[in-house]
Structures are given as C-alpha cells and as structure tokens.
Amino acid sequence: MPKPVILIVEDEEDIAELLDYNLQRGGYRTVKTHTGEDGLDHALDEGCDLVLLDLMLPGMGGLEVCRRLKEDKRAAEIPVMMLTAKGEEDDIIAGFAAGADDYITKPFRPKVLLARVNAVLRRGPARRVSEDDVLEIGELLIHPGRHEVTAAGQGLDMTRTEFQILHFLASRPGWVFTRRQIVRAVHGEDYPVTGRSVDVQIAAVRRKLGPHGSMIQTVRGVGYKMGE
Numbered sequence: 001m002p003k004p005v006i007l008i009v010e011d012e013e014d015i016a017e018l019l020d021y022n023l024q025r026g027g028y029r030t031v032k033t034h035t036g037e038d039g040l041d042h043a044l045d046e047g048c049d050l051v052l053l054d055l056m057l058p059g060m061g062g063l064e065v066c067r068r069l070k071e072d073k074r075a076a077e078i079p080v081m082m083l084t085a086k087g088e089e090d091d092i093i094a095g096f097a098a099g100a101d102d103y104i105t106k107p108f109r110p111k112v113l114l115a116r117v118n119a120v121l122r123r124g125p126a127r128r129v130s131e132d133d134v135l136e137i138g139e140l141l142i143h144p145g146r147h148e149v150t151a152a153g154q155g156l157d158m159t160r161t162e163f164q165i166l167h168f169l170a171s172r173p174g175w176v177f178t179r180r181q182i183v184r185a186v187h188g189e190d191y192p193v194t195g196r197s198v199d200v201q202i203a204a205v206r207r208k209l210g211p212h213g214s215m216i217q218t219v220r221g222v223g224y225k226m227g228e
C-alpha cells in the first residue's frame with residue numbers, strides 16, 4: 001500500500017515544517033506548497049489524498065482554493081482540512097460552506113492533528129471502489145480478483161499493467177486522470193513517472209478492447225478517462 005499523500009498549503013514556513021514533520025512521522029507522504037495558486041495547481045494536476053489548507057494565504061485565500069477544488073471534477077472528492085487560527089468561528093463556518101471536510105485550529109497539537117487527518121481519510125469519500133468489486137461498464141466486465149476482463153462475454157488477454165490501468169480508469173467512469181495519477185495508482189510511489197509509457201499502455205489496452213477501445217477517452221492536455 002503506497003502511503004497517502006497529504007498536500008500542505010501553508011505560507012508560514014515554520015508551520016509548514018511542523019506539519020510536514022508530524023505527518024511524515026505519522027506515516028504520510030507530504031508535498032509542501034506555500035501559495036493558494038500552487039496548492040490548487042498541485043491538487044488538480046497531481047492529485048493527493050488530503051489537502052491541509054491554511055485559511056489566510058497571500059494571493060488566493062484558503063476559502064477560494066477550497067471552493068475551486070470542490071468545483072473541479074479532478075479534485076472534488078479530495079478531502080480538505082482547513083487550518084484556521086484559534087477562535088475564528090466564522091471562518092470555520094465559511095470553510096464548511098466552501099466545502100471543507102474538517103478544520104483544525106492553530107496552534108495544534110501534533111497528536112490531535114494526526115488523529116483528525118486519520119479520521120478524515122477513514123471516512124472520506126473512497127478514492128476508488130473496493131479492490132474486489134467487479135466493475136461493469138457497458139459490455140465490459142472487469143474482475144479484479146481474477147485479473148480478468150471480458151467484453152460481451154469474450155475474455156481478453158491483458159498484461160498486469162494493462163489490467164491495472166483499465167481497472168483504475170474504470171473504477172471512476174467519467175473522471176479524468178492525469179498520467180501521473182495513473183502511474184502512481186498502478187505502480188505505487190517509487191516508480192519513475194513517464195507519461196510516455198502510460199500512452200503506450202493505453203494504446204495497447206484500447207487495441208485489446210477492440211470495438212470497446214473508444215471507451216477510454218483522451219482528454220487533451222490532461223490525461224485519460226473512461227467514458228460512461
């Protein structure tokens with residue numbers, strides 16, 4: 001199981017460091033950004049499992065970032081935890097209105113931070129369907145347990161990687177995934193990211209799907225999605 005990735009969006013370096021340190025100790029991988037714009041770009045382009053989002057940021061503020069994340073298909077289901085200063089009840093309410101899933105007040109205790117992050121990730125919308133669920137899309141049946149794909153009842157012969165890519169895309173029909181997200185989902189964290197290899201694999205999957213190959217759609221400038 002790859003470690004969940006927490007995106008930190010915090011302009012104060014010492015707080016960002018503190019979050020970073022504690023989250024890593026808690027078993028998470030972290031990415032630090034210092035402006036709302038960078039945080040937003042990262043979440044949309046690279047994806048992550050949770051966003052820790054400071055409210056008061058120079059430029060685009062936390063509420064705006066949260067709103068934009070929740071409006072974007074690519075990130076709408078990523079849980080967002082707002083970081084607010086103590087006593088800013090109005091901000092907390094505004095945060096929830098903007099779609100935040102939880103909040104934590106600064107200064108925070110590391111233990112409390114981790115407990116809240118763990119809880120949000122546990123209850124958060126499942127990033128993918130259960131690994132054992134058979135997926136049915138049009139005439140395709142994808143059996144993760146058996147690593148088997150059938151199209152209109154015909155078994156298709158796929159490599160492990162091809163199968164994983166197909167299963168990943170099919171687990172969220174209509175969702176657009178970047179090449180990096182696909183690589184991360186298929187190979188875990190430490191695999192070198194090559195967009196080109198994803199393109200090659202996708203081409204092979206499409207070929208094997210035959211008339212159903214067009215279900216995998218290219219979204220120009222972004223990545224791929226499974227048609228519904």
Ligand code: CA
Pocket residue numbers: 010011012054055056057
């Ligand atoms: Ca701040």
